[in-house]
Amino acid sequence: MGRLLLIALRNLGANRRRNLLLGTAIAAVTALMILLGSVGNGIQDTMIDAGTALVSGHVNVSGFYKITAGRPAPVLVHRQQVLREVAQLVPEARLIVDRTRGFGKFVSETDSVQTGLTGIDIERDREILRVVQVLKGSVEDLAGPGTVMLYEAQATRLGVGIGDRVTLTAPVLRGTNNSVDVDVVAIAKDLGLLSIMSCYVSKQVIQDLYLLDPDTTGTIQIYLDDPDDAAAVEARVKLGLEKLGHRLMDKLDVPYFHKFQTIAAEDWTGQKLDVSTWKDELSMLDWTLKTFNTVTMLLTVILLVIIVIGVMNTLWISIRERTREIGTLRAIGMSHGRVLVMVLLEVFCLAVGASAIGVGLGAGLSQVLTWAQIPVSEGFQVFLLSDTLKLVLEPGGVVAALVWIPLLITFFSLFPALRAARMRPITAIHHVG
Amino acid sequence: MRTTILSLLAVALLVPGVARALDDVQMHDLLKRIDDRQQNQGDYKALAYIEAKERGKSDRVQEAVIYRRDEEDKLMILLLKPKSERGKGYLRMEKNLWMYDPTVGRWERRTERERIHGTDSRRRDFDESRLAVEYTPRYVGEESLGKFKVHHLRLEAKSEADVPYPVMEIWVDAESENVLKAQDFAASGKLMRTTYTPRWKKAFSASKQADVWHPAEIRIYDEVEKDNSTLVLIKEIDLGALPANIFTKAWLESKSR
Numbered sequence: 001m002g003r004l005l006l007i008a009l010r011n012l013g014a015n016r017r018r019n020l021l022l023g024t025a026i027a028a029v030t031a032l033m034i035l036l037g038s039v040g041n042g043i044q045d046t047m048i049d050a051g052t053a054l055v056s057g058h059v060n061v062s063g064f065y066k067i068t069a070g071r072p073a074p075v076l077v078h079r080q081q082v083l084r085e086v087a088q089l090v091p092e093a094r095l096i097v098d099r100t101r102g103f104g105k106f107v108s109e110t111d112s113v114q115t116g117l118t119g120i121d122i123e124r125d126r127e128i129l130r131v132v133q134v135l136k137g138s139v140e141d142l143a144g145p146g147t148v149m150l151y152e153a154q155a156t157r158l159g160v161g162i163g164d165r166v167t168l169t170a171p172v173l174r175g176t177n178n179s180v181d182v183d184v185v186a187i188a189k190d191l192g193l194l195s196i197m198s199c200y201v202s203k204q205v206i207q208d209l210y211l212l213d214p215d216t217t218g219t220i221q222i223y224l225d226d227p228d229d230a231a232a233v234e235a236r237v238k239l240g241l242e243k244l245g246h247r248l249m250d251k252l253d254v255p256y257f258h259k260f261q262t263i264a265a266e267d268w269t270g271q272k273l274d275v276s277t278w279k280d281e282l283s284m285l286d287w288t289l290k291t292f293n294t295v296t297m298l299l300t301v302i303l304l305v306i307i308v309i310g311v312m313n314t315l316w317i318s319i320r321e322r323t324r325e326i327g328t329l330r331a332i333g334m335s336h337g338r339v340l341v342m343v344l345l346e347v348f349c350l351a352v353g354a355s356a357i358g359v360g361l362g363a364g365l366s367q368v369l370t371w372a373q374i375p376v377s378e379g380f381q382v383f384l385l386s387d388t389l390k391l392v393l394e395p396g397g398v399v400a401a402l403v404w405i406p407l408l409i410t411f412f413s414l415f416p417a418l419r420a421a422r423m424r425p426i427t428a429i430h431h432v433g
Numbered sequence: 434m435r436t437t438i439l440s441l442l443a444v445a446l447l448v449p450g451v452a453r454a455l456d457d458v459q460m461h462d463l464l465k466r467i468d469d470r471q472q473n474q475g476d477y478k479a480l481a482y483i484e485a486k487e488r489g490k491s492d493r494v495q496e497a498v499i500y501r502r503d504e505e506d507k508l509m510i511l512l513l514k515p516k517s518e519r520g521k522g523y524l525r526m527e528k529n530l531w532m533y534d535p536t537v538g539r540w541e542r543r544t545e546r547e548r549i550h551g552t553d554s555r556r557r558d559f560d561e562s563r564l565a566v567e568y569t570p571r572y573v574g575e576e577s578l579g580k581f582k583v584h585h586l587r588l589e590a591k592s593e594a595d596v597p598y599p600v601m602e603i604w605v606d607a608e609s610e611n612v613l614k615a616q617d618f619a620a621s622g623k624l625m626r627t628t629y630t631p632r633w634k635k636a637f638s639a640s641k642q643a644d645v646w647h648p649a650e651i652r653i654y655d656e657v658e659k660d661n662s663t664l665v666l667i668k669e670i671d672l673g674a675l676p677a678n679i680f681t682k683a684w685l686e687s688k689s690r
Binding site for chain 1: 539540541542543544545546547598599619620621622623625655657658
């Protein structure tokens with residue numbers, strides 16, 4: 001076997017120019033695959049990171065309250081009690097916070113903006129600080145009553161700055177419209193889709209606006225050390241809350257604001273709890289990931305097909321050129337099998353070497369691009385929830401590239417290698433090349 | 434030197450109508466006097482003509498009746514004209530400002546920033562004065578406003594006060610103690626509104642056994658949308674007693690039926 005490997009390596013060295021070209025092509029495709037994979041991982045990471053900080057916990061217990069069957073509100077009553085129960089059901093939780101939810105219209109002196117509202121207790125709930133970049137003012141001032149943090153686009157449209165007062169108005173559970181005045185205390189950098197459809201207010205603003213009892217909230221967000229545990233924790237929380245006598249909603253894997261229509265059509269009143277995971281709440285972003293992954297997959301397949309065809313073609317040429325050499329080897333006693341292994345080893349060595357270089361190249365490029373903080377277009381920001389591209393290199397992807405690319409190329413080299421192995425020595429020696 | 438000081442003092446004392454700097458107590462007393470002069474111990478009714486100019490739109494003229502019961506902090510603004518908006522109204526009770534729209538038959542709770550009937554006016558422009566209760570004054574200086582010598586005061590809203598703007602500057606006629614000019618500011622310092630009250634009138638109140646002062650003309654200029662302005666003329670003051678049940682939602686609703 002060692003001798004065969006030596007012959008294979010010598011053959012690689014003998015046809016240096018051709019193998020260099022082929023190796024470069026394999027390395028380039030591998031590097032591109034690593035790069036695309038890193039972009040995909042980066043997009044996924046950015047979205048999940050931003051999404052779980054801004055709109056969802058890893059697991060959420062949300063309340064829907066209906067005074068009449070057709071009028072649902074994002075309200076969870078008996079906040080303290082449910083918070084205690086959730087804490088008992090998920091003792092391993094890294095953080096449990098609650099946020100109020102609503103939907104209203106901000107009216108300034110010059111314009112108005114309709115948006116979703118999230119009420120937070122900034123002293124306890126620090127998750128948004130991981131993602132939000134405050135341009136003006138201080139997010140800490142959200143601790144004060146009657147305060148709002150707007151995104152840049154919202155503030156620009158309303159024509160307001162730090163310290164300005166805007167009126168927030170919304171229809172309340174009783175059927176009338178209510179208004180409260182809020183002071184702009186912070187303006188944050190736009191965060192794609194979320195800067196169009198949400199903003200943060202102090203928790204009590206939503207309670208005042210909707211005339212709610214202080215012991216109410218909108219959703220309880222549970223943060224775990226490992227987001228992958230979300231499904232198991234969701235199942236446990238559901239079971240636990242049901243045992244404790246709470247009425248639970250049927251699973252709907254859409255964000256909470258998409259659930260209102262379905263809930264309004266259901267014939268019940270009072271409170272029902274809805275347990276969801278970050279995947280449900282961020283499902284609106286999921287198609288972006290799926291689209292990107294599909295495009296990446298297609299591109300990778302096309303590139304791999306091109307490479308495989310290139311390798312097979314080169315191998316056909318190589319075998320044809322070396323017909324007499326193979327015939328001589330067969331004449332002096334080399335078996336069919338050993339010829340086959342010799343050819344395959346040659347391709348495998350080339351593929352392994354080139355893939356390793358490609359992985360190194362792709363990984364290096366990923367690091368450089370992440371470091372460069374490449375800005376993304378405004379259109380893409382809408383879905384990415386970030387203004388720069390982050391690339392994340394996954395060890396699994398690196399190993400897969402190192403294993404699968406050489407194996408695939410070697411597998412498709414089997415056909416020309418078999419042809420070489422089946423050659424009759426007398427025919428091969430008489431071959432005029 | 435002593436002669437010079439005495440001469441200057443004599444000149445200062447002899448020149449009539451010159452405003453002098455006020456200390457904290459004097460400022461508070463001034464604000465209290467302004468409030469007291471405008472408050473009635475009984476009821477108050479007036480007719481208001483409101484003319485609003487808005488950029489790119491034709492001028493709107495409205496007529497409304499103002500009802501007040503100062504001792505109970507109650508106010509009602511009922512729109513009479515134009516006919517298409519007749520019956521719309523505002524009711525302030527228990528520190529809440531409600532708006533009623535008879536076309537949909539709904540009440541909506543509004544804040545102090547509410548533009549009354551879409552004009553540049555606010556609830557405060559039609560209500561009794563509460564400057565001493567709602568604001569902490571700081572003396573800016575003695576100034577001239579046209580031919581008037583005025584005290585220029587900067588008022589900052591007290592934390593518990595529910596006011597449309599957190600900061601306000603007023604120019605008070607040193608002689609008559611009428612507020613001639615006011616400017617409203619956002620907390621950021623942005624100038625939002627300038628109001629001139631060039632004409633003030635008084636009427637004798639039997640319940641108060643004294644005169645009640647009221648602005649006869651208010652000119653409001655929107656400082657954000659520069660071309661917008663509103664003129665309010667207050668007429669036909671009646672300080673007689675109003676029906677007991679007038680400050681109710683039901684009463685206002687009945688006016689549009």
